[in-house]
Amino acid sequence: MASTSRRRSRIVAFRTLFEADLSGHPMESVLSRQLEEAGLASDARAFTSNLVAGVVDRRDEIDEVIRRHAPAFPLEDMAAVDRNILRLAIYEVLFDTDPAPLRSAINEAVEIAKGYGSESSGRFVNGVLGAVALNAAEQHEPDNSFADDDLAGE
Numbered sequence: 262m263a264s265t266s267r268r269r270s271r272i273v274a275f276r277t278l279f280e281a282d283l284s285g286h287p288m289e290s291v292l293s294r295q296l297e298e299a300g301l302a303s304d305a306r307a308f309t310s311n312l313v314a315g316v317v318d319r320r321d322e323i324d325e326v327i328r329r330h331a332p333a334f335p336l337e338d339m340a341a342v343d344r345n346i347l348r349l350a351i352y353e354v355l356f357d358t359d360p361a362p363l364r365s366a367i368n369e370a371v372e373i374a375k376g377y378g379s380e381s382s383g384r385f386v387n388g389v390l391g392a393v394a395l396n397a398a399e400q401h402e403p404d405n406s407f408a409d410d411d412l413a414g415e
Contacts, residue, residue: 266305267305267308267361267369268369268372269299269301269305270301270305270306270308270309270312271309271312271349271369271373272373273295273296273299273301273309274309274312274313274316274349275345275346275349275373275377276295277291277292277295277309277313278313278316278345278348278349279341279342279345279377280295282341282344282345283341288313288317292309292310292313295309296309296310311357312349312352312353312357315352315356315357316348316349316352319352319356320348322356323347323348323351323352323355323356324336324348326351326355326393327339327344327347327348327351327389330389330392330393330396331347331385331389331392334385340378340379340382342374342377342378342379342382343374343378343382343385343386346370346373346374346377346378346382346386347370347386347389347390349370350366350367350369350370350386350390351390351393353366354366354367354390354393354394354397355393355397363394366390367387367390367391367394370386370387370390371383371386371387371390374386374387
């Protein structure tokens with residue numbers, strides 16, 4: 262039976278990104294094999310493919326976001342699990358045209374990190390994504406500040 266779970270799709274996308282990152286194999290062949298092995302339903306396959314393509318297309322921008330929010334951890338030295346989970350979640354939160362709810366994307370990323378990463382991966386991913394989310398929220402807040410002089414005339 263084919264799986265339609267978005268979580269399963271994210272895991273397959275993460276596994277694809279991780280494998281291609283470490284092995285240097287072409288993303289397309291890794292994705293094709295991962296999708297075949299996963300047994301996802303067609304809509305879940307499309308979601309997975311869109312996530313992977315989005316991360317690949319926006320990788321430089323995503324990596325810059327990671328560098329900004331985790332300056333003590335050079336991207337090249339960061340655990341490959343953490344790096345690829347962050348890439349996936351940041352793509353979903355900041356760049357996807359049909360973004361996942363922020364809380365869902367962060368929770369899913371933390372759960373994947375706990376399942377595939379080190380003992381500290383969940384906390385690390387949560388911290389970086391929290392900083393990314395806070396920064397994004399600050400950039401999208403309307404400026405409601407008023408000068409004292411503005412209020413004096415009322």
